[in-house]
Amino acid sequence: MAEAGRLAGQVGHRRGHVLGIGTTVIDNKGAQYAFGIGGGLLAAGLGLLTLTGGHTAEFTHPRNLLADVWGEKPASGVFPPSVWYLTEPAFSNGGQTSLAHNTRRRWEHYGQLAQPNSPKGQALAALLFGPGGAYSADQFTVRANMLNELQSAVRLLNQELQGLLLALNEERL
DSSP states (O other): OHHHHHHHHHHHHHHHHHHHHHHHHOOOHHHHHHHHHHHHHHHHHHHHHHHTSOOEEEEEOSSOHHHHHHHTOSSOSSSOHHHHHTTSGGGSGGGSSOHHHHHHHHHHHTTTTSOTTSHHHHHHHHHHHSSEEEEEHHHHHHHHHHHHHHHHHHHHHHHHHHHHHHHHHHHHO
16 A cells, blocks of 8 residues: 555656646647546545555564653663763652653653553554564654654763763862
């Protein structure tokens, strides 16, 4: 189906040029109108097929940054130990929960994985936190949003560390 949508997009693009020229070349007004309307309907149909084709793309991620956060693992094989250590509860708001825990809760609360125990949620979780697979455009968007949230959390840690270094340097002077 995805292949049909891709081909429809290519054919529709070329057909649009032919139809545009065809309506100006034909002398008979009735044939000209029929050719133009028929071509417009054909182009609209091919465009609709392109939009609703259910496109997917294969994407693998053997080093999956999201998996360690989702699993709230005590040690990470992907993040450097110094970074992963900073996700521990001692470095989060009030020392109550870890940064990984807070990030996972945000993913669940704000809709990326609002229903992780449903069959659809489990399939999405297996795709996002596993080695990869066939992603739809919506699934790529979910993955990108989750990576953006994780990036924001790591950048906040970086800002905190920069503030600490600045304070330590000021005390030393």
